Amino acid sequence: MKKIVGLILVFCWSIHIYASKVDTLLVYSKSMNKTIKNVVIIPDSYSKKGKAYSVVYLLHGAGGHYKSWLGKVPDIELYADLYKVIIVCPDGDKTSWYFDSPIDKTMQYETYISKELIASVDKSYNTVPDKNNRAITGYSMGGHGALYLAFKNPDVWGVAASMSGGVDLRGFPQGWDIYKRLGTYAENPENWENNTVINLVHLLNGKNLKFLFDCGTDDFFYEDNVRLHKKLLVRNIPHDYIERPGGHTNKYWVNSIKYQMLFFSDFFYNSNN
Template sequence: MTKKIICILILFLSCKGFASRVDTLLVHSHAMNKEVKNVVIIPDNYSKTNTAYNVVYLLHGAGGDYKAWLGKAPAIKKYADDYNIIIVCPDGDKTSWYFDSPIDASMKYETYVSDELITKIDQTYNTTASKSGRAISGYSMGGHGALYLAFKHQDIWGAVASMSGGVDIRPFPLRWDIAKRLGTYAENKAHWEQNTVINLVYLLDGKQLNILFDCGVDDFFYDANLRLHNKLKARNIPHDFISRPGGHTNTYWSNSIQYHMLFFNDFFKNSKN
């Protein structure tokens, strides 16, 4: 075998390590009366007619967009192949916090992600269109969003994970445009109390949702994640919580997503049993 053929073969095999297709799917949101862009990663052996695929939704952090995950963790293209799943990365309008804002009718990202986007994905691609084939994760604001949406919509999501999630927004009344979504904390305390993840634990019965979350010990959100862990533990809600070295960084998230994919893969396998 010549050196040229060997080089071509190596290049071919290395390229096969990544998903064959990355779509940009435009979805009309009736709730917000606008078009929203979403990255959809299709595994290499995708067949629209023969196989129903499980779907993992990945939410970006504050300041990001639908392409953020591809930049922060390019390996997600390989994970789509490795686990034979579809990965969807919606746009969260930089600082939506994935709420349906009680003060701004143009910001309805809870409705968008948990209803409009899921419906469109299940119509467009061959998916397992039930909670047994659906999982969600995210980093930072997206970690908050993943837990927020899954806690509130346990009929939609079967598994949820969060990395470096802002699981208690109340200590940050002046940051990341949260006040633009909920109103100022001083004048709209009820909005903040009702829309922070740590206050939604009461929705859980410990049977409907598989939960994993992690946070670096040097992260400014670490204390809130630890408090969420202790609150879940006190209420006997099964979950996995991981503390590991690291801060609020791309390096941390690109490492963490590997474990989230393993967690989801186990969930999908067990759901079929």
């Protein structure tokens, strides 16, 4: 009898895990003159005409694509159900770094995500179309992108986070095609200085954005995240900072997203009650 009950529970749990629906949303980017694929995860409670939903945007890392989050964190579908949110995973090209590149007009991903994609998501789904119901995070390049976009567009996102983010690009002048987006550091230092997260702290007033960032102590981006944390302390900018054992790995990100989704859920609840 116990074995039968156990099988029933496992079966019901499996049904719940896959209750959410995964869409592919095609969005035409006028700024880049191309159509971009995006994963959209809809919770099982979703209704087109019922209560509107908050939206969490998840950015992938260098070399990734719009399906990367589904592969790296299979439970991401469960989080949509658990927190009753819509989750959007954009394609950010393999190494866009989520800039509007000053040297390559085919790479305008700040405009795409912060304007074109959001407009399309709000038009296509039953969302609450305001900053207090939008969150953004990502891993590695996506962690940089999430803070970069949120720091520069606090009227778009009310809450943001980063995991293992490349928050200071200047130490990696040959890394991950960044020089293809900003030009070489030697010839275009102003592009690098103006487009790295740690240099955008001046855009924060301590009230216009709630945010969290974390990094593993064995990560090659760890020291940069520590410096960002210390700079924010000096500027007296409220933030949540977490460091824990771990490297630049899927295992770390699987653990990290659990905390960040709860952080977002608390923000949505407090903003709407």
